């Protein structure tokens with residue numbers, strides 16, 4: 192169980208306030224050419240027998256996983272989409288050959304999760320609270336990301352569901368609190384995964400729960416097979432932060448001011464390829480349980496290695512924005528001061544309003560620290576190749592940016 196080798200493990204130094212469960216006190220169970228997205232490409236020669244559940248299926252990544260499953264999993268009979276907020280786009284999927292069941296529910300409610308999991312063969316757990324801006328409290332982040340994941344695991348065990356794929360994050364590994372670079376590392380690269388921020392802490396704890404649940408006996412006596420996927424920064428159709436930068440650039444007269452040195456590499460991966468990895472893993476877990484069970488895989492594709500801002504310009508440039516400066520226009524100490532002021536303001540204003548700007552000491556540290564991956568573990572273990580080339584990923588993202596608001600379509 193666990194990873195190959197003893198590398199970047201994601202076992203950080205996360206601590207939660209007393210009573211909420213900390214690292215030691217957690218309630219650990221036991222210890223391309225795809226063409227338009229549409230349903231109906233399933234090979235009718237194969238029996239449609241499987242029931243899949245996607246938690247967080249209406250989120251940025253979740254929607255892509257849902258659509259990818261409908262398109263690329265020929266054995267699908269029923270697809271359950273579980274989310275706190277259901278998207279109207281689900282309606283259009285209900286007319287296809289696969290039964291699409293929309294379930295409005297909350298992963299923190301064990302009984303709701305158990306009901307959704309009952310009878311499912313595979314669970315893809317993408318639901319999570321993605322908050323590095325201080326919008327939610329640390330307790331809420333823990334409740335959704337850690338307790339929610341524990342509820343999913345227990346529901347699988349109770350219901351006899353054998354295959355669980357968890358969407359983890361690169362943040363489980365780093366950048367760490369020391370700001371050490373992780374340059375084109377892989378799943379076995381040694382790295383001290385030490386975190387303080389609630390989001391990476393919660394993802395690390397949840398990932399650990401999922402990996403440790405691998406091999407638990409589910410109802411009926413067969414072993415649970417789990418694995419975790421760790422995307423780097425995901426981009427593509429539906430990426431809200433990209434839109435935020437676009438609007439910020441428009442407000443500044445079509446310009447964005449460089450804040451991060453161009454030499455800092457930040458790993459990025461196209462959402463369609465991340466979704467494809469989830470679909471492949473879910474399919475292959477059954478056949479390669481001994482190899483893949485309890486494993487972690489970074490999500491990767493052929494997206495170029497660039498700084499966060501330079502990478503964004505691949506899409507924002509064609510939308511008419513310009514990144515000003517070859518070097519950061521403000522010195523790092525001044526940015527850190529502004530980020531700290533933002534954090535202070537957030538704290539002072541909290542009783543009155545929610546002030547949650549993109550720049551805070553944590554986001555500055557993440558954007559300013561090299562963290563990129565170079566690995567072929569997914570190819571070796573389950574034959575993953577990116578479905579979308581860099582050119583296609585870029586073109587699709589630009590097309591979505593230019594088309595304006597709305598769904599990922």
Ligand SMILES: NC(=O)C1=CN([C@@H]2O[C@H](COP(=O)(O)OP(=O)(O)OC[C@H]3O[C@@H](n4cnc5c(N)ncnc54)[C@H](O)[C@@H]3O)[C@@H](O)[C@H]2O)C=CC1
Pocket residue numbers: 246247248249250251252253273274275276296297298299316317318319320321335339358359360361394421422423424425426
């Ligand atoms: N966006 C990124 O760059 C990365 C995201 N991830 C992970 O990927 C997963 C999906 O992230 P995104 O699609 O970016 O976020 P998102 O916020 O777009 O999607 C998350 C979905 O989970 C749902 N959700 C939240 N709380 C819930 C609850 N209590 N019960 C049921 N559903 C709930 C939300 O309604 C949303 O639809 C998350 O687990 C995140 O940690 C990992 C690496 C990078």
Ligand SMILES: CC(C)CCC[C@@H](C)[C@H]1CC[C@H]2[C@@H]3[C@H](O)CC4=CC(=O)CC[C@]4(C)[C@H]3CC[C@]12C
Pocket residue numbers: 321323359360361362423424425432450451499549550553554555557558
């Ligand atoms: C000028 C500022 C300093 C620029 C701020 C950019 C930030 C908002 C983003 C820089 C890096 C992003 C994070 C990174 O891609 C890794 C992530 C993984 C996840 O699992 C969730 C999202 C995120 C934390 C992502 C969030 C935005 C950034 C911090």
